[in-house]
Amino acid sequence: MADLLGLHHVTAIASEPQANLDFYCGVLGLRLVKRTVNFDDPGNYHLYYGDAAGRPGTLLTFFPWPGARRGSAGAGQTSANAFIVPRGSLERWRARLTKLGVLPGTTESRFGDEVIAFDDPDGMRVELVAAGEESREPWITGLHSVTLLVLDPQPSAALLTESMGFRAMGAEGHRYRYEVAEGGPGAIIDVLHVPDAAPGVMAAGAIHHVAFRAADDAAQLDWRSTLADAGASVSEVMDRDYFHSIYFREPGGVLYEIATDPPGFTVDEPLETLGEALRIPAWLEPTRARIEQTLPPITVPKRRDA
Numbered sequence: 001m002a003d004l005l006g007l008h009h010v011t012a013i014a015s016e017p018q019a020n021l022d023f024y025c026g027v028l029g030l031r032l033v034k035r036t037v038n039f040d041d042p043g044n045y046h047l048y049y050g051d052a053a054g055r056p057g058t059l060l061t062f063f064p065w066p067g068a069r070r071g072s073a074g075a076g077q078t079s080a081n082a083f084i085v086p087r088g089s090l091e092r093w094r095a096r097l098t099k100l101g102v103l104p105g106t107t108e109s110r111f112g113d114e115v116i117a118f119d120d121p122d123g124m125r126v127e128l129v130a131a132g133e134e135s136r137e138p139w140i141t142g143l144h145s146v147t148l149l150v151l152d153p154q155p156s157a158a159l160l161t162e163s164m165g166f167r168a169m170g171a172e173g174h175r176y177r178y179e180v181a182e183g184g185p186g187a188i189i190d191v192l193h194v195p196d197a198a199p200g201v202m203a204a205g206a207i208h209h210v211a212f213r214a215a216d217d218a219a220q221l222d223w224r225s226t227l228a229d230a231g232a233s234v235s236e237v238m239d240r241d242y243f244h245s246i247y248f249r250e251p252g253g254v255l256y257e258i259a260t261d262p263p264g265f266t267v268d269e270p271l272e273t274l275g276e277a278l279r280i281p282a283w284l285e286p287t288r289a290r291i292e293q294t295l296p297p298i299t300v301p302k303r304r305d306a
Helices: 017-027 090-099 153-163 217-229 282-294
Strands: 007-014 031-038 041-050 059-064 077-086 108-110 113-119 125-132 142-150 166-172 175-180 188-193 207-214 244-249 255-260
Touching: 007 017, 007 077, 007 142, 007 255, 017 031, 017 041, 017 059, 041 282, 077 207, 090 113, 090 125, 125 142, 142 153, 142 207, 153 166, 153 175, 153 188, 207 217, 217 244, 217 255
Parallel strands: 007 059, 077 125, 142 188, 207 255
Antiparallel strands: 007 207, 031 041, 041 059, 077 142, 108 113, 113 125, 166 175, 175 188, 244 255
16 A cells, blocks of 8 residues: 655634735745635635645645634644744744744754744744755745644554554654654654643634645545544545545544645646636536625735845
8 A cells, every 4th residue: 555645734724814815925935826715615715825836745724714713722633733944044034033023932952853933823833843955045845744732642643653654753752753654844743742631622723634645546545445444434535626535533633634646736727827816616616706705805915025
C-alpha cells in the first residue's frame, strides 16, 4: 500500500472573511488559491490559501462564518498550525509582524528548530518554524506540522504508528512527535498530552480538521480499507471538486481527512487567475445568483509592506 505523503491541508473556522483575507494574504503573504463555498453550507465561503501554485502540503483553508463566536482550543482538538519558513528568517518575521500589529511570542526551540507563535484575528494559534532552506526571501513555503491536544496520547499514537504509517521521532516534555514516510517538514504530527484539559469549543479560531495526502484515488481506497479494518469509522468517499476526501476521528477526538492530490485547483480555472472568481460545484450552479447575493463582498489584498 502506498504511503501517505504528509499533510494535504488544514481547515479552520473564522468569523469575518475580509479580516481573514487581510491577515493571511496581506500579513503572512499567502496566495488565495480558491474562492468557493462550503459545500455543506453554501451560504458561506470556503477560502483556500497556499503557495503560488496551490500545491497540496501548502494549504490552509477556512470556513468564515460572519459573526461567529470565539472558540477555544482544548482536549480533542488541533491547537496550532505550523508553517515552514527559511532558517534564519524568524527575526525578519518578528519585525514584520510587530510592525503590522501582530505580537509574536518569544522564540522557542522545538526538536532542534526555532519557532515563533502568534494568534490570527480569531485567536487561532499560528506557528512559524525555521526548518526550510536558507533564502534571501523569508516567505512561507508550506505546512510544517500540527499539534493535537489529547487527554491520553497512547491511543492517538497507536493509530498513527500501527495503522497510518507514522514513526515515533521522540518527545520533548509532554510533546510527542510523529513523522510519516520520509518525514521532515510537512509530514509531522505533534501529540501534546494535556491530561487535565477541558474539551475544546469548535467555533471561530478553532481548527476543524487535519487532512493527509493520498497520491490518487486507488491509494485513498486502500487507506479506507486499512482504517476500517483497524476499527475506524470512515466516511464514504466525498467529491470536493479539487480532491476526493474520506473522514474519520482519531481516538483523541480530532477529525482526520485523507485527501487525494488530484485533480487540483486548476481543474476549473487557470493557474494565473486562481482565487479571483467565485467557483462553485456544478450541482450548485442553478442557485449561483442567490449564493452570490448572500455572500459578503470581499477584496483580496496584496502582501503588505512592513
